[in-house]
Amino acid sequence: MRSGTIVRILGAVAFFAFAAVASPQSVVKLGMVSTFSGPFAEYGQQMLGGMKAYMKLHGDTVAGKKLEIVQRDDGGPAPDVAKRLAQELLTRDNVDILVGFGFTPNALAVAPVATEAKKAMVIMNAATSIITTKSPEIVRVSMTLPQVTEPMAIWAAKNGIRKVYTVVSDFGPGLDAEKAFTEAFKKAGGEIVGSVRTPLQNPDFGPFIQRVKDAKPEAVFLFLPAGAPGIAFMKGYEERGLREAGIKLIATGDITDDTVLDSMGTPAIGLITSFHYSADHKSPENEAFKKAYVEVNGTKLRPNFMAAAGYDGMALIYEALKKTNGSTDGDQLVAAMKGAKWMSPRGPVMIDPETRDIVQTVYIRKVEKTGGGLYNVEFDKFENQKDPGK
Ligand code: PHB
Secondary structure, X not given: OOHHHHHHHHHHHHHHHHHHXXXXXXXXXXXXXXXXXXXXXXXXXXXXXXXXXXXXHHOOEEOOEEXXXXXXXXXXXXXXXXXXXXXXXXXOOOOOEEEEOOOHHHHHHHHHHHHHHOOOEEEOOOOOHHHHHHOOOEEEOOOOHHHHHHHHHHHHHHOOOOEEEEEEEOOHHHHHHHHHHHHHHHHOOOEEEEEEEEOOOOOOOHHHHHHHHHHOOOEEEEEOOOOHHHHHHHHHHHHOOOOOOOOEEEEEOOOOOOOOHHHHOHHHOOOEEEEOOOOOOOOHHHHHHHXXXXXXXXXXXXXXXXXXXXXXXXXXXXXXXXHOOOOOOHHHHHHHHOXXXXXXXXXXEEEOOOOOOEEEEEEEEEEEEEOOEEEEEEEEEEEEEOOOOO
């Protein structure tokens, strides 16, 4: 073989070797840690459904890079599992951005991992106020409990409710909700006549509901993680005769989440909640989102607030990647995300450059039976609501 041929062969080998190395660099991998099994399996399904809806409308390529989602199931509130999955995603799968996180304990466990790896971490649910302070790489597109709770307290006080009993799930977001409700309600002239915290896993609400009934408040304020717990609580509220006793139920929208609302049935009608997203929100952006969601995911689940957060998380990642020209360096991406503003399916939103939390409208809604089933119909709003805890 002549040396020229050898050089050409070596050249070709080098080219293909280079191409093999170069191609992964034209991909941006999103490592998703969320819940895809067990009683909270819908958390991950909704987030992923929302992310896919965004990609359906905007394509899967941004700043010349193709986006790929690598998903992992944490099975529910399980910080050790979430931490291990995030570490594996970063070291074995070489993901560029961490996304997902339904539960506060999981997000808190992953925060130091993101800091150490210098990878952006986009939170699509976990809503305890303190989370964003745990890593400079964290940006949150969902909500905080104080943010959505304070408007409920103010609205209740304005609408003649004076004595409230608070019931919250005994973990980060519940404690945040209890504190935010109590402070804002007292400030507005209300009185807290009792408060109780229920276990996060498999709670039996019966005895707690009885305690509330015996205290004879005008209303119960409730926070439970979205999903089955709300259905169980509503059942107990009816069965133990709280409605008949004239005790109103007010809550954050986690209880009347679009995923479970129809299964709550008629007892849910009239329930008043405060929240940042309702599938019933009337806007062209929400119509486009819902249409794309159905096209990609079918009609098994109605898109809920976690789907909206998945969609908005992608909107933010796309905009940030455009600004960094495709660089996935965590510090650069987070800098590009700070101050971002867009029109979300929930209404106008902005990432607060100081806190990296989302600023948004919080709506007061009432469950009504409309053509297609039960919906949270918005009738009042608090605009530009920040996390009051920071
Ligand atoms: C949380 O863990 O922060 C959390 C979980 C479910 C919710 C809201 C917050 O509905």
